[in-house]
Amino acid sequence: xxxxxxxxxxxxxxxxxxxxxxxxxxxxxxxxxxxxxxxxxxxxxxxxxxxxxxxxxxxxxxxxxxxxxxxxxxxxxxxxxxxxxxxxxxxxxxxxxxxxxxxxxxxxxxxxxxxxxxxxxxxxxxxxxxxxxxxxxxxxxxxxxxxxxxxxxxxxxxxxxxxxxxxxxxxxxxxxxxxxxxxxxxxxxxxxxxxxxxxxxxxxxxxx
Amino acid sequence: xxxxxxxxxxxxxxxxxxxxxxxxxxxxxxxxxxxxxxxxxxxxxxxxxxxxxxxxxxxxxxxxxxxxxxxxxxxxxxxxxxxxxxxxxxxxxxxxxxxxxxxxxxxxxxxxxxxxxxxxxxxxxxxxxxxxxxxxxxxxxxxxxxxxxxxxxxxxxxxxxxxxxxxxxxxxxxxxxxxxxxxxxxxxxxxxxxxxxxxxxxxxxxxx
Amino acid sequence: xxxxxxxxxxxxxxxxxxxxxxxxxxxxxxxxxxxxxxxxxxxxxxxxxxxxxxxxxxxxxxxxxxxxxxxxxxxxxxxxxxxxxxxxxxxxxxxxxxxxxxxxxxxxxxxxxxxxxxxxxxxxxxxxxxxxxxxxxxxxxxxxxxxxxxxxxxxxxxxxxxxxxxxxxxxxxxxxxxxxxxxxxxxxxxxxxxxxxxxxxxxxxxxx
Numbered sequence: 175x176x177x178x179x180x181x182x183x184x185x186x187x188x189x190x191x192x193x194x195x196x197x198x199x200x201x202x203x204x205x206x207x208x209x210x211x212x213x214x215x216x217x218x219x220x221x222x223x224x225x226x227x228x229x230x231x232x233x234x235x236x237x238x239x240x241x242x243x244x245x246x247x248x249x250x251x252x253x254x255x256x257x258x259x260x261x262x263x264x265x266x267x268x269x270x271x272x273x274x275x276x277x278x279x280x281x282x283x284x285x286x287x288x289x290x291x292x293x294x295x296x297x298x299x300x301x302x303x304x305x306x307x308x309x310x311x312x313x314x315x316x317x318x319x320x321x322x323x324x325x326x327x328x329x330x331x332x333x334x335x336x337x338x339x340x341x342x343x344x345x346x347x348x349x350x351x352x353x354x355x356x357x358x359x360x361x362x363x364x365x366x367x368x369x370x371x372x373x374x375x376x377x378x379x380x381x382x
Numbered sequence: 383x384x385x386x387x388x389x390x391x392x393x394x395x396x397x398x399x400x401x402x403x404x405x406x407x408x409x410x411x412x413x414x415x416x417x418x419x420x421x422x423x424x425x426x427x428x429x430x431x432x433x434x435x436x437x438x439x440x441x442x443x444x445x446x447x448x449x450x451x452x453x454x455x456x457x458x459x460x461x462x463x464x465x466x467x468x469x470x471x472x473x474x475x476x477x478x479x480x481x482x483x484x485x486x487x488x489x490x491x492x493x494x495x496x497x498x499x500x501x502x503x504x505x506x507x508x509x510x511x512x513x514x515x516x517x518x519x520x521x522x523x524x525x526x527x528x529x530x531x532x533x534x535x536x537x538x539x540x541x542x543x544x545x546x547x548x549x550x551x552x553x554x555x556x557x558x559x560x561x562x563x564x565x566x567x568x569x570x571x572x573x574x575x576x577x578x579x580x581x582x583x584x585x586x587x588x589x590x
Numbered sequence: 591x592x593x594x595x596x597x598x599x600x601x602x603x604x605x606x607x608x609x610x611x612x613x614x615x616x617x618x619x620x621x622x623x624x625x626x627x628x629x630x631x632x633x634x635x636x637x638x639x640x641x642x643x644x645x646x647x648x649x650x651x652x653x654x655x656x657x658x659x660x661x662x663x664x665x666x667x668x669x670x671x672x673x674x675x676x677x678x679x680x681x682x683x684x685x686x687x688x689x690x691x692x693x694x695x696x697x698x699x700x701x702x703x704x705x706x707x708x709x710x711x712x713x714x715x716x717x718x719x720x721x722x723x724x725x726x727x728x729x730x731x732x733x734x735x736x737x738x739x740x741x742x743x744x745x746x747x748x749x750x751x752x753x754x755x756x757x758x759x760x761x762x763x764x765x766x767x768x769x770x771x772x773x774x775x776x777x778x779x780x781x782x783x784x785x786x787x788x789x790x791x792x793x794x795x796x797x798x
Contacts, residue, residue, distance in 0.1 A: 200532065206584045208539040209532025223436075228639075230648055232438055237505055244504065296660065297653055311732070316519070318528045320734045324616065324625025331624040376622045408740065414792045416747040417740025431644075440646055445713055452712065524727070526736045 177352040184359060185283065188276025191269050193218035193246055196313045197253060198265055203317045211250030213316050218246065220309035225284050225301050229291045274366040275359075281306035281334035282358030285341040286351060295342045302338030302358075307331045327376045329369045337362035385560040392567060393491065396484025399477050401426035401454055404521045405461060406473055411525045419458030421524050426454065428517035433492050433509050437499050482574035483567075489514035489542035490566030493549040494559060503550045510546030510566075515539045535584045537577045545570035593768040600775060601699065604692025607685050609634035609662055612729045613669055614681055619733045627666030629732050634662065636725035641700050641717050645707045690782040691775075697722035697750035698774030701757040702767060711758045718754030718774075723747045743792045745785045753778035 196217025200210040219236045226234050236242050284305025288298035307330070311321040323331050341358035345351075368374070404425025408418045427444045434442050444450050492513025496506035515538070519529040531539050549566035553559075576582070612633025616626040635652045642650050652658055700721025704714035723746070727737040739747050757774035761767075784790070 203528065203533065205528075205533040206535045208584070209529070212532060212539070227435060227643060228650070230438075230646075234436070237501075240502060240504055243508065293653075294656060296656055300659065315523060315731060315734075316529060316532065318523075318526065318734065320619060320621075321625070321732060324628060324732070325619065325621040327622045331628070376624070411736065411741065413736075413741040414743040416792070417737070420740060420747070435643060438646075442644070445709075448710060448712055451716065523731060524737060524740070526731075526734065 177350075177356055181279065181283075181352060181355060181359075184275055184279040187272045188279045189218050189242060190249075191272030191276045192280075192309050193249065194265065194269050195273060195310065197250060198269075199313055199317050199319075201253075205317075207251060210253070211247060213313055214250050215243070215246050216316065217309045217313040218242075220312040221280060221305045221307060222284065222309075224308045225287070225305045228304070229288060229293070229301065231287070231291060270370055271367065274363050274370070277306050277330065277334055277366055278337060278359035278362035279355075280309075281338050281362055282341050282355045285338040285358065286345075286355045289342065289345055290351075295339075298342055299335060299338040302341065303331055303334045306334040329365070329374055329376060332376065333362045333365050333369070336365070385558075385564055389487065389491075389560060389563060389567075392483055392487040395480045396487045397426050397450060398457075399480030399484045400488075400517055401457065402473065402477050403481060403518065405458060406477075407521055407525050407527075409461075413525075415459060418461070419455060421521055422458050423451070423454050424524065425517045425521040426450075428520040429488060429513045429515060430492065430517075432516045433495070433513045436512070437496060437501070437509065439495070439499060478578055479575065482571050482578070485514050485538065485542055485574055486545060486567035486570035487563075488517075489546050489570055490549050490563045493546040493566065494553075494563050497550065497553055498559075503547075506550055507543060507546040510549065511539055511542045514542040537573070537582055537584060540584065541570045541573050541577070544573070593766075593772060597695065597699075597768060597771060597775075600691055600695040603688045604695045605634050605658060606665075607688030607692045608696075608725055609665065610681065610685050611689060611726065613666060614685075615729055615733050615735075617669075621733075623667060626669070627663060629729055630666050631659070631662050632732065633725045633729040634658075636728040637696060637721045637723060638700065638725075640724050641703070641721045644720070645704060645709070645717065647703070647707060686786055687783065690779050690786070693722050693746065693750055693782055694753060694775035694778035695771075696725075697754050697778055698757050698771045701754040701774065702761075702771050705758065705761055706767075711755075714758055715751060715754040718757065719747055719750045722750040745781070745790055745792060748792065749778050749781050749785070752781070 193214040196214035197210050199217075200213040203209075205213065215236075219234070219242075222235045226232065281302040283302075285298045285302030287305075288301035293301060307323050310323050314321040314323075337358045340361045341354050344354040344357055401422040404422035405418050407425075408421040411417075413421065423444075427442070427450075430443045434440065489510040491510075493506045493510030495513075496509035501509060515531050518531050522529040522531075545566045548569045549562050552562040552565055557565075609630040612630040613626050615633075616629040619625075621629065631652075635650070635658075638651045642648065697718040699718075701714045701718030703721075704717035709717060723739050726739050730737040730739075753774045756777045757770050760770040760773055765773075
């Protein structure tokens with residue numbers, strides 16, 4: 175019960191952080207209110223929606239929890255009236271922490287959902303990574319940038335991948351499902367925060 | 383009966399206008415015949431197809447009305463033989479009016495389809511906007527441009543959003559379905575034509 | 591039996607060639623290991639996955655043949671340690687031949703799958719083209735380039751289109767299914783290799 179409420183709180187933080195990353199990216203590119211709201215919504219819900227399309231699951235998160243659509247609409251419309259240019263760099267640094275929460279809970283939750291849909295371990299892990307990463311990739315494609323998750327040499331999708339395996343392994347131990355998800359999410363969140371703090375980088379290739 | 387025929391005519395005009403917008407964009411980027419046909423087809427059918435994937439509806443419009451695939455193939459192959467460079471600016475202005483028809487009928491029709499599939503009002507409105515706007519967004523992503531609907535500060539998706547609410551509200555009045563769609567589409571078309579004529583703009587944000 | 595093994599071998603060559611094209615493109619853009627693996631996977635599986643989403647077919651190829659996910663992960667992680675900058679131009683030329691195999695087998699196989707799912711001839715041909723071409727289109731969108739298949743004026747998607755019609759026509763002759771696919775794939779592969787060898791080009795339009 176307590177754990178479930180905690181998971182829901184983590185998820186809310188994650189959705190807001192992902193939406194904010196889309197809103198900021200769209201604002202930086204001088205998008206209008208439509209673009210800001212749409213890119214925010216796609217950053218927040220794109221990953222989970224693709225996962226559900228691939229798993230043939232309905233209803234989507236944002237159909238079931240329609241309140242989120244209203245929240246995003248409100249945030250997207252209101253924010254530009256309060257935000258100023260010098261806020262953007264500030265906000266960008268400030269959302270690194272909630273974004274880490276989003277990465278963890280989306281990856282672990284996505285893996286869990288795939289497992290209970292009958293996916294094999296590797297496919298479940300892929301679904302976890304898709305849930306956590308695809309929203310950001312679509313955000314970057316829509317603002318016409320190369321996806322950050324693919325070329326910034328920071329441990330991001332790699333951590334989602336590792337933490338999703340934690341969820342899979344714990345699922346064999348017959349622990350309660352919410353513990354699996356919490357442990358996987360916590361694993362990712364802690365490593366992601368450490369990676370940000372200490373500036374960890376993925377190995378650079380020799381070519382080019 | 384008369385109204386239904388009128389709706390079908392509006393839809394045909396909309397499909398052709400959307401396809402033409404894709405063909406022009408692809409031609410401007412020196413795409414070959416394959417790119418011209420594909421971008422035209424995606425501009426015309428991308429929105430409705432994504433809506434149907436999200437609602438888990440089959441068959442798609444272009445599967446049921448296969449004649450449209452043949453028409454697009456024919457237009458895409460034939461057009462480049464007739465079109466000249468100086469036609470393009472001309473055509474672009476000329477398609478603003480049929481494009482407004484497409485915007486209206488796609489948004490109102492998409493909302494209607496989502497409602498009869500059991501969507502709540504907000505989700506139905508989202509589906510209307512997706513039907514009307516996603517084709518153009520995919521067109522712009524494929525020619526490697528920032529989506530026009532997101533940053534040109536013109537009332538476009540916003541009108542689709544408003545007109546989709548008209549369809550939802552009328553659906554509570556137990557008017558015949560075709561009246562709902564016609565009223566919503568008409569609302570959007572009239573406002574869009576006024577927006578073009580008087581150069582209406584969305585509020586610009588202060589930041590950046 | 592022999593033909594089936596031959597088709598499976600062709601398919602393996604095609605998947606590897608398509609994955610390699612994604613890996614090379616990602617490496618050229620200095621993507622990190624995550625980007626290299628993801629773009630490789632999407633180039634290899636994107637087309638077939640979209641076809642299956644459109645036809646509402648499950649499981650996907652990469653879910654059923656999970657070994658391919660492991661292979662791609664291995665290739666994506668290992669390759670960068672071995673590849674050097676001067677290998678890339680070399681590899682790019684070297685994969686033109688296996689890529690032609692992929693084009694042929696993906697288009698013919700995709701058409702066949704659509705036919706047995708009950709598609710009409712034109713829709714089946716479209717599904718063949720989607721299977722063969724969409725992976726490369728997504729690859730190019732993700733590395734922020736205009737899709738090569740749409741603007742390089744080489745016969746590529748056009749050959750997939752023509753070869754898919756060969757599969758459809760043969761399906762009326764009640765030949766064994768594997769013969770249909772092999773003939774369609776062979777038709778595409780031979781023409782594609784000739785197109786590369788002799789530098790065939792699609793007609794250039796007069797405009798722009």
